[in-house]
Amino acid sequence: MTTLTKPARRRRSLNWGRISAWAALTVAIIITIGPFLWMLRTALSNNHALASQSSNLLPADFTWGAFARVFGLQSQAQAQAEGGSGASINFWQYLGNSLIVSTMITFSQVFFSAMAAYAFARLQWPGRDKVFAMFLGTLLVPGIFTALPNFLLVKNLGLLNTYLGIALPSMLMTPFAVFFLRQFFLGMSREVEEAAMLDGARHSRIFFQIALPNASAPIATLCLLTFIAAWNDYFWPLLVGNSPAVRVLTVGLGVFKSQSPQGAPDWSGLMAATLVSALPILLLFIAFGKKIVNSIGFSGIK
Structure with missing residues (x-):
């Protein structure tokens, strides 16, 4: 009677080249999306608290007021109360x-x-x-x-x-x-x-x-x-x-x-408007990014 022996599992050696490539890709992704995360953090912050909490990675005194100012949902008095400059954007x-x-x-x-x-x-x-x-x-x-x-x-x-x-x-x-x-x-x-x-x-x-x-x-x-x-x-x-x-x-x-009636730009409102204006392009690129890469490769552009 013969017994079947399970083949010994081969230990896979660490592929340091692949690990280095993934590490470099991770760093590149963090560097790329870092500014957008900082824009979001600033847009969700109160202008009065930005200077005192400049090193904090989380929103300073969290508020949706910047987005309300961008979409014209706040009066000038309300905007100035939340740290806005009082400037308006159509x-x-x-x-x-x-x-x-x-x-x-x-x-x-x-x-x-x-x-x-x-x-x-x-x-x-x-x-x-x-x-x-x-x-x-x-x-x-x-x-x-x-x-x-x-x-x-x-x-x-x-x-x-x-x-x-x-x-x-x-x-x-x-x-x-x-x-x-x-x-x-x-x-x-x-x-x-x-x-x-x-x-x-x-x-x-x-x-x-x-x-x-x-x-x-x-x-x-x-x-x-x-x-x-x-x-x-x-x-x-x-x-x-x-x-x-x-x-x-x-x-x-x-x-x-x-336009800064109070002397300082409305950084929260500016970042909120910039984020909203960039959002359609980001969504388009996320949806069709793979098609762009495939078409460029198929067209022979190296």
Whole structure:
């Protein structure tokens, strides 16, 4: 009679490389989310207690008053009683302005960039690669160099303090967007395109009925990236759209910080407004972050 012996369990040696990688990743996550946690802590604090409890990691004299001030649910007297500066911010109007401008930029820029990317990837015309290299070289030009010419153009067109004036410089194609979509179009099979051309389809029909539907994933990713960039833009909207009627949220937060009737900024209200304004972008990135990474890897960007 034979007896079965259980195989001895092999001791797994500690993988110090994996442990170090996880430790470094944990530190990076803490450094990344640390500012947001501090924003939340300040937003839930009373301004009067911030200075005396500056080293405390928990909210100083916990209160929801800062968020009430942001949403216009407190009077000036109530705001000053809770440590606010007494300044006001038209949060909902600025939020709507940011939404309008970001949407205009996103749809227009992605559409024109898709057309340019298709032309660079699928059409054959003299000097195509040289023109693309020159166009891609504009990535090396800092944006501040084009601020003054763009401002003079918008001013001469009479578009200062308008939604179109804020969005216009970013509504056409951009080098990154064109390069991003061109990488995808280069990987598309030519068989379907050639079959459509044999059936008499022109390039415009192929673009709208074949190329765009197949590129829905990278286009959705590019829309998200473009929307985030437009939402976070500060300098250009400040330069051409400082009127309260078209003021975007980033500029509005800066104005709110500078308005201090009592001499000190309302740090709790400012952090509450900043946290609320960043929340939509954070939720979008959390929801579609994996799609962004997959699309960037599939498009060949390293």
